[in-house]
Amino acid sequence: MVQIVASQLMYLFPGVGSHHSGMGKTLYEQFPLVQDLFTEASDILHRDIAALCFSSAHAEDLNYLENSQAALLCVSVATYRVLVAETGLEQALYLGYSLGEYSALCCAGALAFKDALQLVWNRGIIVSEVAKTVDGSMVWVVNVAERKVEEICQQLRQEGESVSISAYDSPQKVSISGTRAALRKAGERIVAAGGIPIPIKMSGPFHSPLMSDAAARFRDLLHTYSYASPRFPVISNYTAQLYQSGDDIPANLQLQLVQPIRWQASLELARSLGVTTSVEIGPKNVLTYLLEKNEFHITTYELNTTEQLQKIKASSVAQSRDYPAFLAKCLTLIVGTKNYNEDVHMYETIVIPNFRKIEATYMAVQAGNLMPDEQLYAHTLTLLTDALRAKKLKESDIHARLQRLG
Template sequence: MRQDREGEVQVANAVFMFPGVGSHYSGMGKYFFDNFQVARETFEEASETLGFDMATLCLDKSHKAELDQLQHAQTALVTVSVATYRVFQQEIGLKPDAMLGYSLGEYSALCCAGAFGLSDALRLVKARGEIVSEHAASVDGTMAWVTNLAPAAVEEICANVSEMGEPVYVSAYDTPLKTSISGTQAAIRLAGDLVVKQGGIAIPIKMSGPFHSPIMQPAADRFLNLLQETQMRVPSVPVIANRNALPYGTSETVADNLYQQLVHPVRWLDSLRYLLEAGLTTAVEIGPKNVLQYLLQAVAPDVLSCTYDKEKDVRKSERMLVVQQEDYPHIIAQCLAVVAGTRNHNRDGADYERRVVNPFRHVQNAWEERNASGLATSQADVQEALQMMQTALEAKRVRQEERERHLRDVLGRKLLKIQA
């Protein structure tokens, strides 16, 4: 049973996902700003850092055009995502085993994992937005989404078009049948025609540049100095890098990955596959909209996932992620069933009687008495049943991985908050 210092029991293998540009919208973060002091303090910190009112930019719909400007969209998304994360930890408290963010969202993930503070994140993101916007405006480039084609087919199309003298590159690998491409305007048109001929769909991305491609190298070089001047720390939680779909290592890799991110494709699909191989069971999208939840479901529909954005999402997430009182009877029944149905490998009869039989009978008798009398099941009853199951499985010589799997299944992949 995994229990942290606050007395919470939770399952492992939870990941937090932070969205990138395109997920922003006017009014984002309003529920958190209106209802949680920690969110308002986050908005205030952002306003002090950037020198303008972040709440007005995000919440006032008359500022939508300003919000849609890349440099403002980026700082606003980081602000709202970090505010959302802080509210989530205050209200739910589920600790992630890993984090990742899509493009700009990688800054939110790194900030929440402690690689740098919010002020540094905002200063970097503001400069990043200005630099890439200026460079994008100086080149004849754009992007497009490609669906219904495998990545290898899209790579081949890009290679063929580039050989014609119009550079185009895969700029994001999202799902097995969804990528994005970046290149010159002419290259995107040529590539789009080939995509359609092969049965795919090409959708131009408006108001964009050739992001996450070698065309952005001059912008990346300008941005590198700012990255190197910023104090970076090793993330306290593993953060999966867009560039190579692997966890950040040393503090030096933080700046390097963020530099390389500007000219390399977002390897979102590979990042998800890495986490799935590591045992990912639960994913929470922290921030506006549910784009990343949608991408995850296209890759791994069985992973428990939710988004944490609006009030309805907050209520749904709490029910999905935290054990509710109505779950208590089922958890105890499952604990008893697991112990009764698990094979014993312990040949020490006295030890088996002491650590399996007696605790099992105690929990079973109490369970039957409550059912017969109509008494409500308490959290203490649940804790006792969980402890009985873990002790009994250990006594039966059940492997740790299997014990953890049983705990995960019994709790329904939820967090059990222990009340003082």
């Protein structure tokens, strides 16, 4: 049986395109916490999110961008909360595709659910309004190297056309965005180069400079919300690097609208960080498919049904964890990690208390006075992570240390 090791785990959150009528329904029917979150979302947006997701009468409404974005975020966050409630597995690398980045940030504790929901709802409205003013769209390009596609786009821009790569999905799959005239010309040259252009229906020229007006409008909205440093490592679509603090979030989310999704580079970072297992949280399996296309050969799970949840639970690391050894390693990490923070107050109010809490847990487990479980494991990881952050350790270094815990 394959076991999920939390420090080698990656959570993948899908973007628009993975949404469909009926998504999340089996978990909604099974878990009250999903029903509660749907009710909360409905109260925030003043519309019935359950009906939007499950009713065939609203299938067309679900394709409006503001609806699909809000519904998909709600389903993804609800699915994640079920996973954590049932397994205790929180410590992971978090990565979302486009809209999925909001789900990742929300689940990692950087963005409140209410704020994330309102942001993606308004993002959908703004992007749709701007897209209507531009005669543009998106096209998938497969079976040709990204460098050749870059060359074609650059040639067309030199000829006065507006077209650029909008997502680097894998070595043989990218998407391009531009005006329809530019996309037609690009398509002809892509075919001549042996590639296959596939128009994306009901799309605008997303993740490209043609969305500059949307990015400008969205920037003002982004700065009206609050952001925290993620509790767990999250990769940015724009930089393909880990977020270092909550201060980076607004600018990255704004730039995501006009810059390409660097998915291939994000997966390379995940590979370098030692990820061995992924869970795609939400409908469909698009991101699991992209793992294969990037030759990222790891153990993969999908989570959208109770059956899939049971499969993950059967592989949970909780079945064979050496808790005393784990707790001892946590204590050693805190003591053995250099402090880069000159703020004595932060050290005294975070590092020392967190160390003492883990120490007390270790002594209780050793004495047989406390039965450890996945909830305790997750709580201990949070205490450890907060202590390392209080020492001003880089997020990449924190993740590397957590990975070594096993």
